[in-house]
Amino acid sequence: MLPNGDIVRQVLLGEKGVCETVSSDALVIDMSTIHPLQTDALIRELQEKGINMMDAPVGRTSVNAIDGTLLILAGGTDEQIARARPILMCMGNELVEAGGPGMGIRVKLINNYMSIALNALSSEAAVLCESLGLNLDVGAIKVMSGTAAGKGHFTTTWPGKVLKGDLSPAFMVDLALKDLRIAVDVARKTGAPLNMGIAAESYYAAASQDGKGRQDWSALLNQVRQQAGL
Template identity: 55%
Template sequence: MIRTIGFVGVGTMGTPMARNLLRAGYAVRVHDVNADAAAALEADGAERAASPREAAEGRDAVITMLPNGDIVGDALFGADGIAGALAPDTLYIDMSTILPAHTDAFHRRLSEQDVAVVDAPVGRSSQHAVEGRLLIMAGGEAAHVERARPLLERMGDTIFHCGPVGTGQRMKVVNNYMSIALNALTAEALVLAESSGLDREQSRQVMLGTVAGQGHMGTTYPSKVLKGDLTPGFMVDLAHKDLGLALELAAGLNVPTYMGAVARQTYALARQDGRGRQDWTALYETMRGLVTDHAEG
C-alpha cells in the first residue's frame, strides 16, 4: 500500500494535486525549482526536498508534473535525479504532458531498474485540479495502474486506462490536438459572425444548437461513419459547397479563415476519393486511406 509520495513539480497544476494528496492523508515530500511553491505546500504539511532525488528517497511512489520532456528527463536522470533513489518496488507516475517518444525512452531506462512506470497526463483546468476533478489518461501495466488508482482518484474523478506505458501520453496529445485546433476554428467563426453584423452571443447560442457547437464526437460520428453508415445525412459535396460560401463571405469582409481554408482542401480530397455523395463524416475514411497509402508507399 502506498503511504509516502515524492512529488516533483508543484506549479499551477501540481500544487493543488499535491495538496489533495496531503488532504487524503498521504505523507508528501515536494520539490520545485520555485522555492515559494514548495514552501506553500510545506505550510500545508508537506516535507520540502532540496532536489528531485531527495523528494524520491525512500518513497513508495514518486510523481512528476513538469513542463516538458527535457525537464522530466533532467529530473529523472540528471544530477541528484529521481532515478538514483528509485528502488525496484517504487511506483513512478509521470503526470506531465510530454512527447510520447520521451515517455517510451524513460520507460526503457527505468525498466532496467525494475521500476513500475505509469504515465498519467491530465485533462481539464487548474480549477478542476483544485477540486480533485481532473480527467486522467493512464498508461501502464494493469497491475501498476491499479496500484496507482487510489492516488489518481484523489486528484481526478475520471480515470481512463488507455493501455500500456505511453498510451496515456498519446491520448493526451490527440486530445489536445483536437481541442487546440478547435479553439482556432472557434475564434474564426465568432469573428466571421461579428464581422457579418451578427450578435456574438446569439451566434454562440445558434451554434450550440447544431453540430457546430455540439461537436462531431457525440453527434454525427457515432451515428454514421463509426458504425459503417455513409448514407448521406449531409453530403460531402454540399459541405464542400457551403464551406466555400463561408470562405467567400469571409474574403469580402477581410476576415482570416486559415482553418476553414485547410478544411475545404480536405473536403476536396474526399471528393477526389469518390466520396462526394457520401455522408460528410466520410472524411474520416479519406484520412485513414491517406495514412494507409503513406505506409504502403
C-alpha cells in the first residue's frame, strides 16, 4: 500500500522496479488508494509486458489492519481473485469481488467519497446543534443514531423505495426541501456554517422544479442520475 500513483508507478516500472525482476507467471496486486485512471494505465502497461495485475484496496481502520480484519475490495478476473484470496485473507476477514481489474479502487473511491463527505455533514450538524444550545449527546448522537440521518439511506429509505421503482411518497421531496430550507435559514441566523446543506438544497430545489416535488424524497437519486446523463 503506497501513498500515491506516482510512487506505485516508480516501484513497478521505474529503474530496478518490480517489472524488471518479476517472473512471467507472477500476479501483481496493488492495494494502494490511487486514481482509477492511474490503476487502469498500470494494468494496461503491465499486460503489455506479459504481467498480470489486479487491484485490492482495503476498507475499515488502522485497528482492523492490526487485527487482520480489513475489508478487501478485490478488482480482478475470477482466476486472479481466486489466486490472490489466500494472501489477501491474511490481512482481512471479508473480501468483496468488485469486478474486473481496476474495479476495486473504484469501489474504494466511492466509499471514501461518501465517508469523507459525511464527516463534513456530520460536523455541520453537530455545530448547528451546539449553536442552538442543544446537548450534543441528545440533539445529535442519540436521535440521529436511530434515524436515516445516522443509519444512511442505502440501508433505510432507498431499498423499499427508489431502488424498487416505488416513488409514492413516504416523505415528499417538497417537504424535505421545506425542512432543509428551515435548517439552512436557522444556521445563517446563528452563524453556523451549512455548506453541505446549501449544496443539498440545490439538488432538492432542482428535483422540485423538474416535477418530482410530490415524489418520495428518495427520488433525489433519480434527479442526480438525470444531471449525470444516466
